[in-house]
Amino acid sequence: MTHAQVDRVRSLVPPLDEARHKGQAGRVGVVGGCREYTGAPFFAAMSALRVGADLSHVFCVTAAAPVIKARAGPVRPGNVVC
Numbered sequence: 001m002t003h004a005q006v007d008r009v010r011s012l013v014p015p016l017d018e019a020r021h022k023g024q025a026g027r028v029g030v031v032g033g034c035r036e037y038t039g040a041p042f043f044a045a046m047s048a049l050r051v052g053a054d055l056s057h058v059f060c061v062t063a064a065a066p067v068i069k070a071r072a073g074p075v076r077p078g079n080v081v082c
Contacts, residue, residue, distance in 0.1 A: 013052055026053040035063035042068050 014025050028048035033041040038060075045056040058068055 016052070020054075023054050027055040027057070028053045029057045029059060031059045033058070033060040033064040033068065035061070035067065038064045038067040038071070042071050046072075 014020075016025070026048075028045065030041045030044045030048070032044075041058045041060055041064075045058050048056045060068060
């Protein structure tokens with residue numbers, strides 16, 4: 001990434017503020033996964049949380065939900081909706 005691209009991304013992300021409430025700094029919905037391929041939606045949801053999103057939801061098929069929920073551990077990537 002160039003410095004200009006990094007600056008552009010930074011301009012889109014709201015600064016952290018103690019006065020904000022859950023969801024005001026961004027919400028992400030990830031659609032994907034099946035029973036055999038659960039890693040990509042899980043890691044996309046967790047990455048969104050790590051870069052500043054407040055809420056991250058995974059929308060997947062019913063068979064993938066238990067696997068994604070099990071990977072999440074104590075930090076859930078929002079709701080796994082089937």
